[in-house]
Amino acid sequence: MQSQEPYDGLEVALPERHWAHEHEQSDLAPSAHRLETSLQEPRRKCGLPLRSFYIILGIVIIFILAAIAGGVGGGLSSKSSHNQHQEDATNSDGNNHTNGGNLTNPTSYHILPTSHLSATNWTDPDGYTHRFIFFQDGYGAIVARRWNTQNQSWTTDNLTDIFQTSRTPINPLSPSTPIASISFSYNEINNTRNKILLWYIAPDNTIASVEVQDLVDAPEEWTFKTLDGEVIETYPGSQLAAAWNRCLDICVGYWAVAYQRPGDAGINVLNGSDKSHASLAVESDRVVAGTSLALTPEVQTDGDSVARLTLMSESLLSSDSGKAQKSTYEAEWYHDGELLSGTTLPAPSTMLQFSITLLDNFRTVVFLALLPNGTVAGSYYRSHFVSIPAVDFRGGPSDLNFTAIATSEEAMFYGISNDEIHQYSVDHTDPTVFQYIDTIFP
Structure with missing residues (x-):
């Protein structure tokens, strides 16, 4: 205003x-x-x-x-x-998360109305769960909310402010910057690494990244990640998705990031083991430009490892509609059928968003779609696909109207509604039911 x-x-x-x-x-x-x-x-x-x-x-x-x-x-x-x-927003957690110098016109919102949402979780060496939720605040700054199960508290990091005076500031972002995040652990010559990575698309349509290198002792120390000097360009309007792809043996815990490549909008997946050579996951004629993306690890068909990747995107059905589709990576990427029971979806928009979460130790995959009317539909696979015409949100606010959604690997759901972020857990016995836990922001 x-x-x-x-x-x-x-x-x-x-x-x-x-x-x-x-x-x-x-x-x-x-x-x-x-x-x-x-x-x-x-x-x-x-x-x-x-x-x-x-x-x-x-x-x-x-x-x-x-x-x-x-x-x-x-x-x-x-x-x-x-x-x-x-x-009030600052005092709610003792941290400043105001403007970050991004938007010239301050607003009365805690959360940017067109903000995207990303979520990830991590279990520390002592068995305590940590959760990380990323979004843009009312001024367009990228904000991280961190949950620590041990002390039962949320803290806030304004990443834009953190990098403002550094040599690598987070430049002014668009009002609906695509974001994706993962947290992971890996062994490096018997030295365990615990890290978190956040990717976002800069205004010049290139992928940028920031990270915490030591989640155990310095969870608040963020640094800029250069992607080994690689400049990764995206198709204008591309979204992002990310996953930690576990390996069979001791390895670097390969991360993967999906985006639409410039030129033809085919979906590329960038792997942490070879940043200069992204693999083509979905050909351009099988996907609509600007599709929402969701990516998750999944148990291999042999049931012994979590090295398979599952990608959710929208196929092009007509000029103004499409269907949710599944692509799978094992030795290579291949088309793996339709999702959401073949429901016809509208053309890509900021209001049409995909997300994936997991149950039963990575064996049950829950596919979700935020529809333009603010409701959430989906399906899950447990020996066969079961449709979720509309998620049953139990408890919490009664006037839900989601504008963004995200999930973590631990079957936690997060949604922005009415300038608040709400947290739900997916019912393991009935994945059509999401139980309200808390309002985590502001």
Whole structure:
């Protein structure tokens, strides 16, 4: 909301003093002067006697000045209210997550209305669960919310602010920046690494990344990741998805990032083991430009490893509709059928979003779609596909209208609704039911 400059360009014209000559001395005798004055037509302005005119003019000026003062006061009140709004958001977790210098016009939102959402989880060496939720705040800054099961608390990192004074700042972002995140562990010469990675698409359509290199001892220390010097370009309007692809043996815990490549919008998947050679997962003629993307690891068909990747995207059915489709990677990528029971979906938009979560130790995969009407539908695979016409959200707010969704590997669902982020758990016995846990932001 822009504050108005008080009195900007406003000039108030004061009336000329026409009455001064009335008090000058006259050459007429007093009686003659009185007689002449009494016979003269009363002086008028705008059809009104002078006295009435100036009284009305004075009243109008007073009303104008009062209106201007009210506008200035309203602007100051609005600014004060906004500042208090931001203080409340800060005080809720003791951290500042205000603007980051991205959007020039502050808003009254805690969360950018067009913000995307990403979620991941990690279990530390002592068995405690940590959760990470990423989104853009009301000013467009990238914000991370961190949950620590051990101390039962949420903390906030404003990543844009963290990098603002560094040599690699997070440049101003679009109001709906695509984001994707993973957390993972791997052994490197018997030294366990615990990291988190966040990818986002910069305004020049290239992929950028930041990371925490030590989740155990320094979970708040974020650094910029250069992708080994590679510049990864994306198709304008491309979305992102990411997954940690486990290996069969000791390895670097290959991460994977899906995006639409420039030129033809085919879906590429970039692997952490070879950043200079992305693999083509879906040909351009099988996918619509701007599709939402979701990526997850899955148990191999032999049931011994979590090295398979499953990708969710939208196929091109017509100029304004499509269907959710599944692509799978084992030794190579291949088309693996339709999802959501073949339901026809509208064309890609910021309101059509996909997400995937897992149950039964990675053996049950739950595919979800946020539809443009703010509801969530999906399907899950447990020996066969079961349709979810509409997720049953139990508990929590009754007026849900989601604008963004995300899931983690531990069957946690997050959704932005009415300027809040709500957390639900997927019912393991009935995956059509999501149980409310908490409102995690603000």
